[in-house]
Amino acid sequence: VGLLLPGLVLLYLLLGIVLMALPQCRRMASIGHRAPSLVLALGSLLLLTQIGQPSAVELRWIPLLEPAALEHGRTSIYIAVIVCWSLCWAQFSTPQPVPPKGDSGLWSGWSYLLCGLAVAALTVNQFLVRVALLDLIALAIVILLALYALPSALSLKALQQFLLLRLGDLALLLMVLMLWQFSGTFHIDTALAAASASASGPPPLLLLFGLLAVGVKMGMPPFDSWLRTAMELPRGMGAWVVSGTLPLLGAYLLYRLQALIVSSYALVALALLGILYMAVGVEWLGRERATSADRQVAWLTIHGGLGVLLSGTGAMGAYVLSFLPLRMVLVMVWRPRSAPASVSAAVEAGPGLLRQFSRAVVALEERTLLPALHTLGRVARTVALRTGRLLEMDLFSRAIDWAAEGTLRFGGLLQQAHTGQIHTYVLWVTVVLGGVVLSAALLASAGGG
């Protein structure tokens, strides 16, 4: 029974590889791609009976460190089940994801692979393995973006997204290594417990890098350009990437860091940051309500992110568990079959209860929402967008341009000097050294004689 979780992960990974690798599987009818996701999602429900049970399989990937295992933690299993179901929803959502290059098996395989990696990343109990899994997920997402969202400008845009996600990966690695140094272990629970129990509290830099990693992975402004690009993916694919992969894992990472945050002054900063993001979200909703549903998905995602941040004050666990399925429903199930031109149309076409809820929200916003919140949101959004643009384009490009120019000049000077003066000097040094060595050898041999 303890093999259920590793078996499930293995099945997802194997299915992904088979669907991608075998041409026959890539070409088979779409039901052949969809059905396994339903079977596996149903199987994942069995995981709920395993909560709290010990792991049956331990893997010593890196021999000098603690072995890693997939653990049946309450929250992680709950979210893992949601991930499995969200893939199922993505597979069965209509319209089907646009078959990339007429090869829908490729996308299906890729999504199964991503799902296996996400479930493993949620449940693994060793930090370094989690870092590796998150790296892989980020890489897989960038490849998806490069293949299907950015085909016309593959090189530059995909590279930007990759660098942004790599920034998050490196921040996470830095945090993990600092935690290792602090606690002497990579075991997630032990390391976090040691850090939070410390009298002096966790090092501020550790929290800073942890939150940077969370921000990038959740796609929060100003690190949201990859998330916005993911919105451009074919609908089911985009919804799956946004809902079931990195943003979710970022939220879970924040959830795991909660113990450190609560015991430190970062709590206040985060609460303030959360209010700002909330304001951005509200402002965004007002601005984008009449435009495409994809924009709305972006808003919902960011709202989720800032909601998690805000709820860091105490009710984090419950919130993490509640907002994700809700988002799934809103994004994937509730969406009408005939894709609406705007969100307003989608709201009107939706089920009655949600329509009323939605109207109530709109009424609340239009009539009673504090104007200050709007103003604050506009300012914060502008700042976030500008920072994002700076990070995404200007800062990277300019920094690299400046650095490259400087390096080129330095390299040119070196090269110039090397063909001129330095070359002569080195030649002379060689001759002189040769003479010294020869004389020393002669003297030594004369002494020996």
Add this chain to the structure above:
Amino acid sequence: MASLWLVLSLALPWVGAGAAVLMSRWRLVRIKAFSLVVVGASALALLGAVVIGHGHADLFLRTEWIPSYHAALRLELDAVSLPFALNVLGVALVTLAYAWGYFDQVAQPHLLYALLLAFIGGMLGTCLFSDAILFFICWESMLVSSSLLLVGWGEGDDTRRITQTYFVYTQAGSLLILLCLAWLIVTTGTSNMAVMAQGLAAVTPPQRALLAIGLLLGFGIKLAVVPLHVWLPDAHSIAPMPVTILLAAAMLSMGAYGIVRFPLMLLGAETIRPLEPVLLVVALGTQVYGALMCLVVRDIKRIVAYSSVSQMGYVLFGLATLSATGVAGSIMHVINHGVLKALLFMSVGIVIRATGRRQIEQLGGLGTALPRLAITLLIAAVAMAGLPPFSAFHSEWMILSGGLRSDYPLLGYLAFATPLLTAGYGLWLGFRLSSGAMPADMGVERVHPAMTWAAYGLIAVTFIEDLIPGPLYALADAAAQAILGGALR
């Protein structure tokens, strides 16, 4: 028994080189097969020595050679020399497999292969001889054979001048090393590297520091540390691709071996400690400089050459942290760099051979024309950036962790910027070559399957090394403990 295997491993490339000289009437394909068999047998012999010797230090041939300095023909395969020797033979083997397809028509093939075998033998001897004089002789034989390969079979118009530069620069380093070794031999009265440390009591701390600086400079030239790297991009870009691979993936690491063997192990970490901040800054500068140059140069072979400079910065950084984690990471990175740099050069070599072009502006659209090659290139770039599921992930986190554990953690934090740059230039190169439309005037020729299969083999190696990293960690851990004498933390 293990000694016999060890002697066989070292002797085979040298004997093979001698035999190849006499093969002037042989057909090229037979010379290729002969060289491949010789290096394969040498690698097997080395593995035989490891298996039979169970990793114990194994001395061989105590025959007195220069009695006044107790110089003897002495071979030793210890925890430090083993990873370097494995890297040399592994890279050599896969390079000769690649060369099977690369050298389809070549002048004086018997001499070319004789020099290649001598080059490989020189590097192997440098790792295996535990006598300082023999170490230096092998060190010099590397330089001579590689210089002859450059001047004889170099590609381009400026081979003589570039070879002269290569020779002069590396010879300057060699002479510095020789001066320091001579000083050590005269002071300690022995050239036996194992016994030398006992005679170091007579050397005062300032003298030790001077020796350390001299040796670091000498080996730093071979390691291509900025600003002593000027010979590297030119030499790498004119050499025929198999020679470039040997230079980048195997020979550069000999500089790291020298630093480990002499300043770190012989003079001791405490001698180096005052130099630690300088070394860390130089290493960091080397990483960043190499990476930035990759973003500005336009010749794809030079881009990969500069990435070697950057990667050697990693190796030096790990060593300079003087922490067991950092040092172990560096040893591991030597092996990973060997595999990945060979892969990257092979991919770029295939591009150059298939298209006849080297300037990045004139290339593109390979994803459509040569999809497998494009995937190989992208894998090489991603792997070089230290991402799983490829082996550099392991060495990278260890080196970065070593930086945080050093006495200068701020420099450790700064080092985290380099993987970002590595990802930037690697992916930029991969995407730039793979994506977009193929230039209208660009033709694509078929390349020999040996070249592509050699690259696929390396992808498999780096993938397996990541999934089953146990042996790699065991090698690095044993080496780090031998170097610093501490546990891996």
